[in-house]
Amino acid sequence: MGRLRSLIMLCIMLILIFSGCYDIREIDDVAHVLAIGVDRGVSDKWRLTLQFASLNENSGNGQQEGDGSSGGGAASESGGGQDGYTYVTVDAPSFFTGIDMLNSSVPRRLVFTHASLIVLSEELSKDDIVGDYIAPIIRFREVRRTAHMVVTKGSALDYIRANQPFIGTTLAKALQTAATESTNTGYFLHTTLSDFYNQLKSTCGQPVVTMAAVNEFRHFKEKGSKWGNEFNTGGQYLAGQLPRQGQNKIEYWGTALFDQGKMVDELNGQETRTLAIIRGEFERGFFTLQDPKEPKFVIPLDVRPAGRPKVKISFNGDTPTIDLTIHLKGDILAVQSRLHYEQDPLLSLLENTFKKNIKSEVDQLINRCKNLNLDVFKFGDVAARKFWTIDEWEKYNWNKHFKDTKVNTQVEFVIRSTGTQMKSSPIPGTEEED
Amino acid sequence: MTFFELIKNLITYQKPTKGDRFELLEDYTERADLVDLNISNMNSSKSGQDTFSDTFSFKTPKDKKHPLDVDKWNEERRQKANIQGESTSLHKDHISKELYQNQQRIKQKFSIPKNKDIIIRDLKIGGKTEAFIVYVDGMADRKTINDYILGPLMAEGPLRTEPCFKESEDHFFIDYILKNVLSVNNIIKATTYDEVILQVLNGLTALFVDDSDVCIIIESQGYEKRTVDQPITETVISGPHEAFTESLRTNLTLVRRIIRNQNLLTEILPIGKTDNSKCGIMYIDGVVNNKVVDEVKRRIESIDIDFIMGSGMLNQLIEDHPFAIFPQILTTERPDRTASFLMEGKVIIICDGTPYASVVPVTFFHMFHSSEDSFMRWQFGTFIRFIRLMAFGLALFLPAFYIALTLYHPEAVPTELLLAIERSRENVPFPVIVEILLMEISFELIREAGVRVPDVIGQTLGIIGALILGQSAVAANLVSPILVIIVSITGLGNFAMPSYYMGVAIRILKFLFIFLAAIAGFYGLSLGIFIVGGFACSMKSFGIPYFAPIAPKTKINPDVIVRQPLWRQTMRPDFTNTLNKRRAGKIARGWPYKNKGGKKK
Structure with a gap:
């Protein structure tokens, strides 16, 4: 009895031991892919680009940039001694075949559990085949749905080639922090794979994706006639057009608007901010306001939301009416004209001007999207509550009716703090101002 | 019993068959x-x-x-012994009235003269009555024997001047000696040889007096301590x-x-x-x-x-x-x-x-208490207990956790850390499990050697072992640097255990968990926790469940892990x-x- 029992126990333990270790994967037998790029291929349907750490301490030396399929790419362009990141590209009939094809050249198994960036090319996105390309990635167990998803101008290959850490040494950290920078500026939205996929399936609205681009610094003009006193908000550029120069060629800027898996329009930075304000995703941003009294000066404001935007929807027959109230608050950062904006009546003037500006921007954006028949504002989520059953809602087809909506916007804005100055007064100088 | 019933019995609940297990109900x-x-x-x-x-x-x-x-x-014990003695052995075990016979018997029992430790000294009490004392050399205090036993017994005084006591009143004579002569604090009267021998071996002195079947055992312990x-x-x-x-x-x-x-x-x-x-x-x-x-x-x-x-x-x-x-x-x-x-x-x-x-x-939780906890203010005591509990977790699970994470669940590691681990393992030729066993075993070696080496070099050995071994193991690409951290934190956690025996138990269990994690990752780890926890919960220490007052839950005196202020701990x-x-x-x-x-x- 006792012997039999111990025999059985031994068997159970042996089963455990021999069937264990099945999933074992030594950490240095794999290459953890950090970024996935998808383009339309030339030799085949997919052009798959994968970026991973080369774990090579003296990277950048001796590696040649590859071209096209199965090419190994060189790593960082700046300084040695840091981690190298390398990429491989292949043209393949499908995502998974592509991985297998690449594994024949990469000596380690490619693992996607740490992929934190998915790049789609704009060309691909505009062809209404995003669903075809996204579906396999979504279904693949290893890719996290929290991966940041972007649409890039130009090819994804170029984007990944330029995707190198330039502060610090780790790309993973750079990817993460860059993605969350959206909360500080509002010039781009942080969209994940799961956001995109859920919105793609959703009957309540349309997906948006962060727009990104490789900025070749062509828009930065070192010399030329100097800027006058014309007013500019700063957000009017499209992705890849920012007049800047510096190490990092990559920029997240603006938003790509999708109509059921097909990219139809692109928002610039300022419009993206407005979109974020309406969606309730705006957290903070510096706005530049033209001085209402002296138009040649500007007043920068530090603006934060004062509560979530209130959306009320009522139906008049099949036509929805949306009452949108936006609550914002802000601080004055500077008063260049040195007028006494800290108190009424100039304070109210400032607030009203800002309200008016935001309202017109919001109305413009909503009208633009109505013309495209795209509800990217998550109004559909609220509207769906007006229906008793999902069947009714699906029958109604919100995405079809969005163009008929009437939107009444109202903006609330208060200036909470005037910064470290109570009062602006003219600086006494040698020149007589009066 | 069929084969299937056997398997069924293995995995289903069986009422404990042992009925005589002590439970404090x-x-x-x-x-x-x-x-x-x-x-x-x-x-x-x-x-x-x-x-x-x-x-x-x-x-x-x-x-x-x-x-x-x-x-x-x-008294009961003595009676029991007496009854047994009377029934099994002969009258011999009782002290005889004849002094010579007593002496021979004692010599025989102690193997005198072969045994040199036992001293028998003959004397005459008051110059008249024959007597002898027995003691173990070294166990008994010579000063007590000389000054307070031999001295008064042989000195000038009433013993010499008083007329001889009657033979039939031997008990009276013994009592007289007890009360008037021996100035020693603790004196027992014994009647059997066994008792006498036991007490003599404990360092007491036995005094046999002629014509008396009672032996006086005099407290004279004085061995080195x-x-x-x-x-x-x-x-x-x-x-x-x-x-x-x-x-x-x-x-x-x-x-x-x-x-x-x-x-x-x-x-x-x-x-x-x-x-x-x-x-x-x-x-x-x-x-x-x-x-x-x-x-x-x-x-x-x-x-x-x-x-x-x-x-x-x-x-x-x-x-x-x-x-x-x-x-x-x-x-x-x-x-x-x-x-x-x-x-x-x-x-x-x-x-x-x-x-x-x-x-x-x-209970289990007593193993985490130290006497210092009660001496400190309750906030400090509680904090330190939390540290100890954390140390327990680290000492038990950290290496296993690392193995499970890197082998089965790398997606749970932050990407930067994962890349760092990957980079540090780049030049190590062994699988993680070999690496960690190598390091853990050498650490156990250092610990064991540290206890055995003479005090003079013990300190240096600890430092050399820890530093040099870790450093050079990394330099020789035998282990990755992150592993040195893990093993040393595990060791530190173990040292933080107030109970040494608990520490040893954790050291052994740690290896079990390492193997389980290597076999089946977090699943194996949780299986192991379940099995070990189940065993521990079924244990009893003198009738008390080992995990009381948590499992089973009883009224808690707030001194289990969180130590509340002293004036709130009103109940035992x-x-x-x-x-x-x-x-x-x-x-x-x-x-x-x-x-x-x-x-x-």
Whole structure:
């Protein structure tokens, strides 16, 4: 009895031991892919680009940039001694075949559990085949749905080639922090794979994706006639057009608007901010306001939301009416004209001007999207509550009716703090101002 | 039984077949309301001893079985021995009236003259009566023998001048010597050789007098012993700095000096058959649950073994689960900690020969307590206990966790860290499991070697072992640097355990978890936790569930992990079923309340 029992126990333990270790994967037998790029291929349907750490301490030396399929790419362009990141590209009939094809050249198994960036090319996105390309990635167990998803101008290959850490040494950290920078500026939205996929399936609205681009610094003009006193908000550029120069060629800027898996329009930075304000995703941003009294000066404001935007929807027959109230608050950062904006009546003037500006921007954006028949504002989520059953809602087809909506916007804005100055007064100088 | 039934029985619940397992259950005599009296009453000087015993006997249920007090118990034992002696052996064991026969018998018993340790000295009491004394050289104090035994017996005085006592009144003569001649504090009368021999071996002196069948045993112990020293393993910052020694007498005194209460009882039980060693059981009558005392005594009395060196050996013989990995008896070398356990209603076993006291019954959580906790303010004590609990987790699970993470669940590691680990493992040729075993085993080697090497180089060995070995192992690409961190944190966690034996248990279990994690990742780890936890929960330490008061849940005196302020700890642990449940008044400190505490003068 006792012997039999111990025999059985031994068997159970042996089963455990021999069937264990099945999933074992030594950490240095794999290459953890950090970024996935998808383009339309030339030799085949997919052009798959994968970026991973080369774990090579003296990277950048001796590696040649590859071209096209199965090419190994060189790593960082700046300084040695840091981690190298390398990429491989292949043209393949499908995502998974592509991985297998690449594994024949990469000596380690490619693992996607740490992929934190998915790049789609704009060309691909505009062809209404995003669903075809996204579906396999979504279904693949290893890719996290929290991966940041972007649409890039130009090819994804170029984007990944330029995707190198330039502060610090780790790309993973750079990817993460860059993605969350959206909360500080509002010039781009942080969209994940799961956001995109859920919105793609959703009957309540349309997906948006962060727009990104490789900025070749062509828009930065070192010399030329100097800027006058014309007013500019700063957000009017499209992705890849920012007049800047510096190490990092990559920029997240603006938003790509999708109509059921097909990219139809692109928002610039300022419009993206407005979109974020309406969606309730705006957290903070510096706005530049033209001085209402002296138009040649500007007043920068530090603006934060004062509560979530209130959306009320009522139906008049099949036509929805949306009452949108936006609550914002802000601080004055500077008063260049040195007028006494800290108190009424100039304070109210400032607030009203800002309200008016935001309202017109919001109305413009909503009208633009109505013309495209795209509800990217998550109004559909609220509207769906007006229906008793999902069947009714699906029958109604919100995405079809969005163009008929009437939107009444109202903006609330208060200036909470005037910064470290109570009062602006003219600086006494040698020149007589009066 | 078919094969399938066998398998079914293996995995389904079976009622424990052993019915005689000791469990400390509550019964109606132990209801709190019956014995809800405050220990502070016991010490109040005004009420006095009589008042106390009145109240106590009043509140104690009548049918409660008291443990026998020492005298009665000794008497019973003696009677039992006598009965046995009379029935089995002959009359020989009784001391004879003839002095010569007595001497021959003693010589025979001690193998004199072969045995040079035993001294027999002939003398004449008062120059008239023949007598001799027996003692063990070195065990007995020569000064006592010379000045207080031989001196008065042989000196000028009434013994010489008084007329000879009548032969028939030998008892009177013995009593006369006891009362008037021997100026030694403790004197016992013995009637059998066995008793005499046992006492002589303990260092006492036996006096045989002609024409008397009673032997006088005179206290004269005076062997070499270590003085009270600082604790070695349980050092604290705040609190007393004295530790037990090897002498049972000293140890009992050290405890009694802290608890000055007449209800603190000490019983001495023999344990080894050949080495005649003994152990002391201490408990506070009226606080302790008598079932536990009875059980301790039952287990110790049942021991039939030649030789018991000390508490370590005794503990192995009386613990509930010899095959379980967790220690079920707590050992401490601190008298103050022992005293606090006594006040909680625990039973203390102190063996002659080792500087440790064993505490029963204990729970898992006692292993994390240190005597320092109570000396510190409650916030500090609680914080330090949390650190210890964390140390327990780290020491037990960290290497296994690392293995599971890197082998099976790399997606749970932050990407940067993962890349760092990947980079550090780049040049290491072994799988992670080999790497970690290599490091853990060498660390265990350092620990073991550190205990064995002489003190002089011990310190250096620790540093060399830890630093050089870790450094050069990394430099030689045998292990990755992150592993050195993991192994050293594991080691540190282990050192933070207040209980050394718990530490050893954790060291062994750590390897089990490493293997489980290597076989099946987090799944294996959780299986292991389930199995080990299940075993631990089914364990009992002298009738008390090992995981009380968490599993099973009982009323908690707030001193398990979070240590609440001292004045909130008013009850003794519920699971010990103490007779006296309260250890403080309902309001432990009266001064914040008006008219409640503090007598006005």
